Amino acid sequence: MRKILIVSYHFPPDASVGGMRPAKFAKYLPQFGWEPIILTVRQHYHPLTDPSKLKDLGLGPRVYRTRMLPQPGRLYLALKTRVRKATPERASTPVTASSSSNRGVLSFIRRALVSLECLPDDKQVWIPAAVPIAAKIIRHHNVDAFLTTGPPMSCHVIGLLLKAITERQWIADFRDPWLLHREESVVPSTAFSRAAEAWLEKKTMLNADSVVFTTDRMQAYMHQRYPFLTSKTAVILNGYDPSDFNGGPTGACRSDRDTLTLTHTGSIYQQRSAESLLRCLSDLIHAGRIPRARVRVNFVGFTPTVRECATQLDLADVVTVIDFMKYEECVDLLHRSDVLLLFAQGQPLQIPTKLYDYIAVGKPILVFAEDGATTAGPTVALVNVVESELRAPRSVNWNVEVDREWLKNLFVRAGYQQRDERFESVVDATESAILLRTNGRSRYRQAQVSARYQFHDADQIVASYTRSSAIGNLNDFNSFFGNLENPVIRPDERGPLPWDAPSRMLVWGSFTMPRGFAIFPVIDTRTGFPYSNVDANRSFVGPRNAAGRYPTFVSVDAQITKKLRLFGHNATIGLKVFNITDHFNPRDYQGNLASAAFGEFDNSVGRTFRGKWIFEF
Numbered sequence: 001m002r003k004i005l006i007v008s009y010h011f012p013p014d015a016s017v018g019g020m021r022p023a024k025f026a027k028y029l030p031q032f033g034w035e036p037i038i039l040t041v042r043q044h045y046h047p048l049t050d051p052s053k054l055k056d057l058g059l060g061p062r063v064y065r066t067r068m069l070p071q072p073g074r075l076y077l078a079l080k081t082r083v084r085k086a087t088p089e090r091a092s093t094p095v096t097a098s099s100s101s102n103r104g105v106l107s108f109i110r111r112a113l114v115s116l117e118c119l120p121d122d123k124q125v126w127i128p129a130a131v132p133i134a135a136k137i138i139r140h141h142n143v144d145a146f147l148t149t150g151p152p153m154s155c156h157v158i159g160l161l162l163k164a165i166t167e168r169q170w171i172a173d174f175r176d177p178w179l180l181h182r183e184e185s186v187v188p189s190t191a192f193s194r195a196a197e198a199w200l201e202k203k204t205m206l207n208a209d210s211v212v213f214t215t216d217r218m219q220a221y222m223h224q225r226y227p228f229l230t231s232k233t234a235v236i237l238n239g240y241d242p243s244d245f246n247g248g249p250t251g252a253c254r255s256d257r258d259t260l261t262l263t264h265t266g267s268i269y270q271q272r273s274a275e276s277l278l279r280c281l282s283d284l285i286h287a288g289r290i291p292r293a294r295v296r297v298n299f300v301g302f303t304p305t306v307r308e309c310a311t312q313l314d315l316a317d318v319v320t321v322i323d324f325m326k327y328e329e330c331v332d333l334l335h336r337s338d339v340l341l342l343f344a345q346g347q348p349l350q351i352p353t354k355l356y357d358y359i360a361v362g363k364p365i366l367v368f369a370e371d372g373a374t375t376a377g378p379t380v381a382l383v384n385v386v387e388s389e390l391r392a393p394r395s396v397n398w399n400v401e402v403d404r405e406w407l408k409n410l411f412v413r414a415g416y417q418q419r420d421e422r423f424e425s426v427v428d429a430t431e432s433a434i435l436l437r438t439n440g441r442s443r444y445r446q447a448q449v450s451a452r453y454q455f456h457d458a459d460q461i462v463a464s465y466t467r468s469s470a471i472g473n474l475n476d477f478n479s480f481f482g483n484l485e486n487p488v489i490r491p492d493e494r495g496p497l498p499w500d501a502p503s504r505m506l507v508w509g510s511f512t513m514p515r516g517f518a519i520f521p522v523i524d525t526r527t528g529f530p531y532s533n534v535d536a537n538r539s540f541v542g543p544r545n546a547a548g549r550y551p552t553f554v555s556v557d558a559q560i561t562k563k564l565r566l567f568g569h570n571a572t573i574g575l576k577v578f579n580i581t582d583h584f585n586p587r588d589y590q591g592n593l594a595s596a597a598f599g600e601f602d603n604s605v606g607r608t609f610r611g612k613w614i615f616e617f
Contacts, residue, residue, distance in 0.1 A: 271346025442472025574612035
């Protein structure tokens with residue numbers, strides 16, 4: 001297994017959302033043949049921790065946690081405080097023109113020094129400590145590649161130095177853009193510091209072997225800035241881990257069905273703002289349009305302006321602000337909410353990670369954002385249109401069979417079956433509307449020949465061959481609004497149905513053995529199901545279900561049973577073995593042309609054992 005070093009300032013148990021992505025990399029990379037090794041900072045550097053986030057890692061990757069050097073600015077402030085305490089106070093000096101000028105010079109010097117202290121960010125003091133340790137880890141463990149993820153962008157400076165020292169493959173992962181992540185009001189800068197950051201960003205793009213972004217828009221923006229990047233970039237979207245959301249919490253229904261609950265999780269900072277929501281809510285309440293007692297808004301995380309705004313708008317009893325909550329508790333709260341809130345103003349290139357958690361929960365999402373990666377274009381209102389008179393589905397089924405005892409104890413059957421469905425519900429899509437029709441049609445044809453040879457008593461062997469065809473409208477209603485909803489609706493087409501398998505051969509038997517044993521072998525082989533290819537926008541490429549078929553399905557199974565007599569009752573124990581030959585029978589196909597794994601099959605169920613116990617009374 002190849003080895004990869006992941007350099008990330010944020011990593012569990014750090015409660016920051018920035019630690020989720022590298023943690024999930026560490027969890028799933030071994031499935032792709034990579035052993036992760038983690039380099040991060042010691043836990044006490046993180047202001048908030050969530051130990052529950054460590055459960056994903058188990059006994060998995062090796063994690064090296066290092067110290068950071070003291071920040072010069074903090075040392076200066078500490079020394080200045082001590083000097084002030086030790087020095088007696090002097091009488092104040094009147095302000096003059098010269099002293100005012102001196103203050104202007106001192107302010108500029110202070111600003112310049114602070115900008116250097118935050119170049120590229122305030123985590124720069126980790127660089128001198130991290131680089132030698134990372135180089136030692138790479139040599140000691142013979143690491144094949146290393147990945148740096150930012151922000152903080154100091155991680156990429158570490159990567160830049162490691163590349164020069166080790167010459168190993170370097171993947172630079174950008175969760176946010178570099179030069180757009182700063183706010184002038186938060187981090188002072190000068191012309192020199194801005195030029196230095198631009199130089200560091202360009203050197204990172206030049207020296208990294210691969211550069212990864214979290215959105216298509218960020219990738220396009222960086223391609224525009226650095227045309228040489230086009231051959232070595234990739235987009236790996238953020239997402240959610242199904243294991244974090246399995247089944248939802250216990251009693252995940254709303255706690256109060258008379259109250260509408262809106263919830264936002266995560267920080268609200270920079271240009272993000274909840275003010276427009278709160279003002280609208282205040283207006284509706286004071287106008288009597290919404291009863292005050294029937295609406296609640298939860299904000300979980302760093303939201304410095306929300307409390308003040310809620311108080312000013314007389315919403316203190318409606319809005320609840322929770323500074324910190326563990327991730328598992330956040331998921332529980334999301335499940336118990338009615339509407340989930342997302343604020344992404346001023347983020348044209350990013351998609352907030354919380355959006356994927358919201359999608360996993362499956363509740364309605366109210367988004368406040370301009371055109372950008374989050375909205376993926378201006379909002380388009382799609383009208384729901386019932387295009388034709390709704391009719392009840394009709395089905396016509398008929399079959400014919402011929403049975404004959406060909407030889408003694410050899411029974412042969414030949415048959416033909418056809419089923420025609422009409423007036424099926426079909427969902428279609430245009431640029432301006434989602435259409436519901438009941439003009440769908442499907443047809444299934446099947447010709448089958450089977451033979452059964454019976455030995456003495458119940459012993460027999462049965463073989464059958466089936467030739468079939470299944471075609472119809474592919475946008476059936478249940479595909480989009482059934483138990484497993486498909487979120488992407490494309491224009492309807494007719495073609496092979498997803499379960500179409502033209503040829504199938506099935507052989508099975510039952511044989512009694514001495515001492516109450518019996519064996520039941522099964523051989524099942526059939527044509528693979530059809531699949532389609534899609535592009536990066538999930539639009540179909542070529543006719544649907546015509547791009548190819550899954551590999552031929554082959555499974556050799558067997559069951560062995562033993563009859564017993566226990567406590568005066570009949571009992572049976574048995575062992576079932578599925579796919580004895582461990583044949584590769586994939587259940588998933590990667591049909592997205594934009595994926596690095598395009599064309600690959602996966603998720604086969606290998607050899608499986610199961611027990612059986614029957615007690616008759």
